[in-house]
Amino acid sequence: MRKVSFAEYGGPDVLRCADAEEPHAGPGQVRVAVRAAGVNPVDWRIREGQFRATRPLALPAGVGIDAAGVVDEVGEGVEGVEAGDRVFGEGLSTYAEFAVLTAWARMPEGLTFEEAAGYPSVVETALRVLREVGVRAGQTLLVSGASGGVGSSVLQIARDRGVTVIGTGSAANQEYLRGLGALATTYGEGWVERVRRLGEVDAALDLAGSGVIRELVALTGDPRRVISIADLTAPEFGVHFSGTAGSVPDALAEAADLIARGRLHIPVEKAYPLAEAAAAHIDSRAGHTRGRRVLIV
Incomplete structure (x- = not known):
């Protein structure tokens, strides 16, 4: 099978798409023939070695967490799914023909x-x-870096829960954010005052890691009301860095329900062939994403 991997930490040029041995489903797992794989910022952060001190990898290593495809192997103890089922989920080395x-x-x-x-x-x-x-x-949530995949999800889920959301993004993404139900404003000089004019902020999320933790704390008045998923310096300001997944099966079930009810939709901004994973990483790292980037397998 074809698989994207890297043998050393570094830039996108370390990625290679080459033949590899097929993986097989172990207990509690399924194997899928991958039809598409999601491209996430954590993918290139891992490739760059940003987490090597806390989560060292045995190199060469595969890339990718998210995938959608057709089940073709069911591991021991797995119930409720069988070969031929169309599924989406999280796994290992999903930039590949099988995962x-x-x-x-x-x-x-x-x-x-x-x-x-x-x-x-x-x-x-x-x-x-x-x-x-x-x-x-009834409260107001500020989302810094709101137009990407996580931000698009947060805006819609929060709206579904009755939360008012203020989202910051590029000038080009203002209408996109408003279309998701957010009060939108641009980042850059004067953004804090622009946010204040939109309303009082009860809580804030840093999704872009653009060095705004201090301002988010000032806007909420309490570091405990700020969460970051992208700025590793957040704890220096008393802000929690959220990097450990919760119950993924529960999250997938809730996602499926929201999608089925028409309450959640994340557009695919761009799709790339598997062999162009490096280009997908370059574009993802550049930011300004509107929705998601995926690889077609």
């Missing part, structure tokens, strides 16, 4: 493989940070 999933759900009707591959980890992250920040119906 093992450790958590999955059936794809909602009407969802393409490309769309489905964009949901798993971003929805889990969105649900997790909303839980951790503790925002409630």
